[in-house]
Amino acid sequence: MNQIGKISAGQLFTLAFLTRVIMMLTVDSRVAGGKNLQDLTLSALCYLGLNLVLILPAWFLHRRYPELDLLEISGYAFGKAGGLIALLYAAYFLFINGYFLSNFQLFMQNEINTQVPVWVISVALLVVAAYGAFLGLESIARTSGFVLILAACGMIFLLVTLNQELRAENFTPLLYDGPGQTLQGTLLFLSRSSFYCVIPFLLPKTQGALKCRYLFWNVGLCLFFIVMIVTVCGTLGPVAGLQNFPVYTMAALAQSGPFQRLDAIYTGVWVMGLFLTTALDLYLISLCISFLWGKIAGRVAILAGAVLLVVGCNTFLASGEVVAAVFGIQTILPATMITGVLLPIIILLAVRHKDKTTQKKEVR
Amino acid sequence: MQNKLQRESPFSDSLLENLVFFRQEFRDSIDFVQREFKIGDTPAVILSIEGLIDKRLIAQGILKPILDAPILQLDGDAKLRYIRDHALATSDQIQVGNFAEAMDKLMSGFAVLAVDGCRFMIAFGVQGFSFRSIQEPSNEKAQRGSREGFVEPLQINISMVRRRMKNPDLMFERLILGEKTQTAVALCYLRGAVAPEIVQGIRTALRDAQLDTVLAAGYLIPFLEQGGVFSSVGISERPDTVCGKVAEGRVAILVDGTPNVLLVPYLFTENFQSFDDYAHRPFYATFTRWLKYLAFFIATFLPGIFVAIGTFHPELLPEPLLMKISEAEASTPFPLMAEAIVLHIMYEIMREAGLRVPETLSHAVSIVGALVIGETAVSAGLIGGPTLLVVALTAISGYVVPKLYEPIAVIRLVFIIAGGLLGLWGILLGFMGVLLNISSESAYRVPFTAPVSPFGFRDMKDVIIRASWKILGKNPEMVQDMPGSHVKRGRRS
Numbered sequence: 001m002n003q004i005g006k007i008s009a010g011q012l013f014t015l016a017f018l019t020r021v022i023m024m025l026t027v028d029s030r031v032a033g034g035k036n037l038q039d040l041t042l043s044a045l046c047y048l049g050l051n052l053v054l055i056l057p058a059w060f061l062h063r064r065y066p067e068l069d070l071l072e073i074s075g076y077a078f079g080k081a082g083g084l085i086a087l088l089y090a091a092y093f094l095f096i097n098g099y100f101l102s103n104f105q106l107f108m109q110n111e112i113n114t115q116v117p118v119w120v121i122s123v124a125l126l127v128v129a130a131y132g133a134f135l136g137l138e139s140i141a142r143t144s145g146f147v148l149i150l151a152a153c154g155m156i157f158l159l160v161t162l163n164q165e166l167r168a169e170n171f172t173p174l175l176y177d178g179p180g181q182t183l184q185g186t187l188l189f190l191s192r193s194s195f196y197c198v199i200p201f202l203l204p205k206t207q208g209a210l211k212c213r214y215l216f217w218n219v220g221l222c223l224f225f226i227v228m229i230v231t232v233c234g235t236l237g238p239v240a241g242l243q244n245f246p247v248y249t250m251a252a253l254a255q256s257g258p259f260q261r262l263d264a265i266y267t268g269v270w271v272m273g274l275f276l277t278t279a280l281d282l283y284l285i286s287l288c289i290s291f292l293w294g295k296i297a298g299r300v301a302i303l304a305g306a307v308l309l310v311v312g313c314n315t316f317l318a319s320g321e322v323v324a325a326v327f328g329i330q331t332i333l334p335a336t337m338i339t340g341v342l343l344p345i346i347i348l349l350a351v352r353h354k355d356k357t358t359q360k361k362e363v364r
Numbered sequence: 365m366q367n368k369l370q371r372e373s374p375f376s377d378s379l380l381e382n383l384v385f386f387r388q389e390f391r392d393s394i395d396f397v398q399r400e401f402k403i404g405d406t407p408a409v410i411l412s413i414e415g416l417i418d419k420r421l422i423a424q425g426i427l428k429p430i431l432d433a434p435i436l437q438l439d440g441d442a443k444l445r446y447i448r449d450h451a452l453a454t455s456d457q458i459q460v461g462n463f464a465e466a467m468d469k470l471m472s473g474f475a476v477l478a479v480d481g482c483r484f485m486i487a488f489g490v491q492g493f494s495f496r497s498i499q500e501p502s503n504e505k506a507q508r509g510s511r512e513g514f515v516e517p518l519q520i521n522i523s524m525v526r527r528r529m530k531n532p533d534l535m536f537e538r539l540i541l542g543e544k545t546q547t548a549v550a551l552c553y554l555r556g557a558v559a560p561e562i563v564q565g566i567r568t569a570l571r572d573a574q575l576d577t578v579l580a581a582g583y584l585i586p587f588l589e590q591g592g593v594f595s596s597v598g599i600s601e602r603p604d605t606v607c608g609k610v611a612e613g614r615v616a617i618l619v620d621g622t623p624n625v626l627l628v629p630y631l632f633t634e635n636f637q638s639f640d641d642y643a644h645r646p647f648y649a650t651f652t653r654w655l656k657y658l659a660f661f662i663a664t665f666l667p668g669i670f671v672a673i674g675t676f677h678p679e680l681l682p683e684p685l686l687m688k689i690s691e692a693e694a695s696t697p698f699p700l701m702a703e704a705i706v707l708h709i710m711y712e713i714m715r716e717a718g719l720r721v722p723e724t725l726s727h728a729v730s731i732v733g734a735l736v737i738g739e740t741a742v743s744a745g746l747i748g749g750p751t752l753l754v755v756a757l758t759a760i761s762g763y764v765v766p767k768l769y770e771p772i773a774v775i776r777l778v779f780i781i782a783g784g785l786l787g788l789w790g791i792l793l794g795f796m797g798v799l800l801n802i803s804s805e806s807a808y809r810v811p812f813t814a815p816v817s818p819f820g821f822r823d824m825k826d827v828i829i830r831a832s833w834k835i836l837g838k839n840p841e842m843v844q845d846m847p848g849s850h851v852k853r854g855r856r857s
Contacts, residue, residue, distance in 0.1 A: 008818055008848065114787070115676055121789045128797045135804040138811075142803035142848075143796070145817025261680060268792055275796050 009208030011141035013217035014148050015276060016195050020221055021151065022273035023192045024228050025247050025266065026103055029240065030324075035177045037240045038233045042174060043185025044225035047193075050186070051218050054196055057344035062203040064351065070200035070344065071291045077350035083292050085343065089197065090288035092339045093281040094305055096194045099327040101125075101309055102317040104274055107245055110320070112267070119314045125275060126306040132279030133286060133302045137205055140279050147272045154265040159227065161254040161262060162235055170237030184329075189225075191333035194281075196340025201284055282306060371464040377440070379407055379480035385463060386411060403430060403447075406440050408479045411466075416473035418492025425454050426475065426488055440481025447477070448486055456489030471546070495520070501601035501623070503766065508643035513601045518548050518620035524603040525552060525618075529610070533557075536618075539570055542578035549578070552606070552616040559613065559844040559851035562808045566615050566628055581624040584617065588628050589807070593771050593798060596807035598630030605639050613842040629807030629843055631814060633827050635767045636660070641830050649830035659764035662757060663772050667704050668779030668791050670754045674700045676787030692748040701784025703747050707755040708777055710737060715759075809850035810843055818848035 007015075029037065058070075065073050071089070075082035101122065108118045132140050175182065203210070232246050235253060240246040251266035285305045290298025317323055371389075375382050383398065390396040395414040399422075402408065408430075410422060433451035435443055448457065458474075460466045461484050466476050473491030498520075501513030514521045522536055533555040541549050549570065553563055566588065573587040581599065589596045600606055601623050606616045609627045617626040636656045641649040674693065678686050693700060714733040718726055738756075741747040762772050775798060782790030805812035815823030825831035826841055844851045 011818060114789075116786050116789060121786065121793075124786060124790065124793045128793050128800070131797060132800045135800055139800055139804035142811060142813050142817045143799045145813070145819055146799050146803070147796075149816075259680060259682075264677070264680060264788060268788075271789070271792050272796065275793070279800075 007141040009213040012206045015144040019277040039181040040185040040229045042182040046186040047189040048222040058200040086288040086291045097281040102313045129278035130306040133282035166234035412475040421490040440479040444479045444482045506639045514623040528607045545577045547578040548620040550618040557613045561851045581619045592805040598627035646832045659761040663761040668783035672783030672787045695745045703751045811848040814846035820847035
């Protein structure tokens with residue numbers, strides 16, 4: 001029997017996998033370096049190793065207080081000042097989602113000649129994502145189960161179709177241009193790892209074999225990254241480095257039977273991943289706000305968050321230059337590391353200190 | 365209020381006073397029958413409702429034995445006790461102590477014997493009303509299964525279930541619902557298999573239902589489900605299906621006067637299961653199961669995808685196919701979305717008309733639909749041939765999964781509009797919305813989408829495939845054991 005309101009470890013990491021998949025699908029050659037994309041396979045391996053280490057602060061917090069989320073623990077550690085942390089996290093989720101959404105909008109504007117205005121698609125996406133956030137974590141997690149099946153089928157079909165396009169001569173030796181590309185790729189992956197910030201909120205709402213599933217998820221994610229990079233490089237060769245969205249270019253080359261282009265699968269998987277990420281982020285924003293001002297404020301925050309995202313992404317984040325400046329690795333990486341790693345460490349130290357002080361008082 | 369209090373009050377020992385009450389309640393209704401006679405010198409009466417009872421049974425089984433019996437007792441109370449214990453041979457007799465009980469029995473087809481000087485009455489089960497004979501259910505036919513379907517009287521439906529499940533743990537619980545109709549409803553479940561929380565939840569939901577009338581099982585559905593696009597309450601007309609579901613830990617709700625039995629909790633994947641699946645060989649059953657999944661996707665998404673691709677993404681189609689479609693659509697005056705919506709609505713109108721018109725006229729409706737509207741609209745250049753083909757294929761596919769027809773018909777229209785306005789983006793986001801909606805539903809704390817999400821590998825033996833009975837028989841799928849379920853199986857008391 002399961003506890004009400006909790007999701008299983010399998011669901012948590014399914015959700016995590018799908019929201020991370022868009023990291024790979026949206027690899028931008030300009031941001032990733034673009035000299036030798038094949039080196040990103042090494043970045044994926046480094047990312048795997050770092051994932052195992054950087055998750056530890058959140059894990060230790062969960063082990064200490066298995067029933068409390070990060071906000072409740074920070075409230076215990078800092079009292080009213082814990083509210084500031086809630087605000088900080090809400091701002092981060094809004095920021096990182098703005099990054100993912102504006103990236104998607106730029107892709108739509110520059111790569112796809114769509115007859116539907118991009119802002120209309122964004123609004124529709126945010127309406128559905130806000131609906132998901134209203135329904136709550138269990139609904140989002142269950143939806144991710146279906147999306148995983150669809151995404152897996154789509155990606156496997158795409159990769160099998162592209163198999164005949166792979167050319168051995170397209171591959172170059174690893175680290176041919178030095179370790180710069182690997183480092184850049186690792187930083188890119190790390191900067192987009194909003195999962196570190198999400199997991200301290202979701203662990204107390206999860207039951208099941210967490211360690212085993214986490215390892216499985218990490219290895220699965222790394223394998224997915226490697227397979228995608230190898231296919232992109234093997235299909236496109238040096239051209240991959242010149243593409244804004246090399247995975248999309250690769251998907252556009254694929255064709256099967258009556259279907260002339262299979263890039264619809266790529267965009268479909270991206271939209272599904274983006275929808276889940278947005279729904280989850282809006283849900284977490286509502287958690288942060290309801291921690292401060294109650295449940296109704298949390299519900300309003302979902303709508304307010306969605307409106308802010310639409311307006312922001314269609315006004316000052318509408319141009320590529322602004323997006324590159326606001327959402328460069330130099331801004332996202334520190335934001336992710338501070339909220340995902342540093343803050344949990346500070347909270348962990350603070351609660352340890354508080355527990356020790358309390359214990360000493362009790363002994364006296 | 366005063367009337368209600370009076371009904372709950374015990375009988376008077378004066379037969380006349382009791383009869384006055386009954387006459388007042390029935391207000392000289394023509395079907396209220398009272399046969400007065402004497403037992404020795406004591407006045408007595410048999411009350412009944414015309415049309416609900418078997419008159420011959422009353423004459424031979426009640427009146428004759430009473431009149432023939434050597435009743436020597438002097439006071440009415442002793443006389444009726446003697447009759448109850450020694451004179452009558454009827455097996456179904458119940459002692460009633462107040463007016464409410466007596467009225468309930470009368471309206472359920474019992475005859476009530478009252479004797480002057482006695483403060484209780486005896487009700488005899490002499491039901492003899494006419495009803496539709498047991499037939500094969502027209503909405504749920506099976507190639508290899510029983511030909512019996514539920515009928516209207518509750519008691520007969522109960523007996524049909526009991527006959528198939530000879531198990532003392534099979535329980536039937538009676539509830540009376542509907543302020544005005546006082547409809548009898550039976551909860552049917554298997555003790556030890558069902559989760560007690562589920563039974564309690566259903567009981568509470570039904571008792572709390574504020575209804576004046578309960579004339580069909582459908583009246584109760586809103587009180588048993590969460591209200592998503594797809595219903596978490598199943599309906600069946602087949603006793604064998606109901607027995608199968610009850611054995612898996614579900615509760616069946618039988619409503620007097622309707623052949624439709626409600627099944628709770630009912631999961632999304634069950635809409636694709638039919639009785640024949642379990643009677644056919646596994647490989648064929650698996651094949652038909654996949655056909656149903658495919659038909660569901662065609663019925664729901666095909667018109668929307670067709671409109672989306674035709675309007676916004678023609679580059680996805682191979683050139684020869686694209687040329688054919690654009691050639692056909694070039695001569696029509698309406699956009700693709702308008703065509704699809706009009707055809708879809710026209711089809712639904714014809715379907716509704718087909719359901720309501722007398723059988724003799726249904727052929728005429730089909731001819732008008734197929735020839736006049738379909739053929740003529742295409743040849744007149746009002747509607748494109750490919751659109752008509754897509755809508756026709758969609759309509760036929762909808763009948764492969766009849767349990768989902770209602771939601772499919774509405775969602776299809778939504779997807780046509782989404783595809784026509786936003787292209788494949790609209791379809792995809794609409795699909796996400798539907799997924800979210802069904803994922804948020806729980807059927808009495810069992811996830812509606814189980815065992816697909818939350819995923820249960822063991823349960824895939826009746827979802828992805830239909831495994832052989834050698835496997836299914838070993839570990840029957842209990843609804844409360846589904847992944848993500850918040851209830852657990854009860855113990856046999």
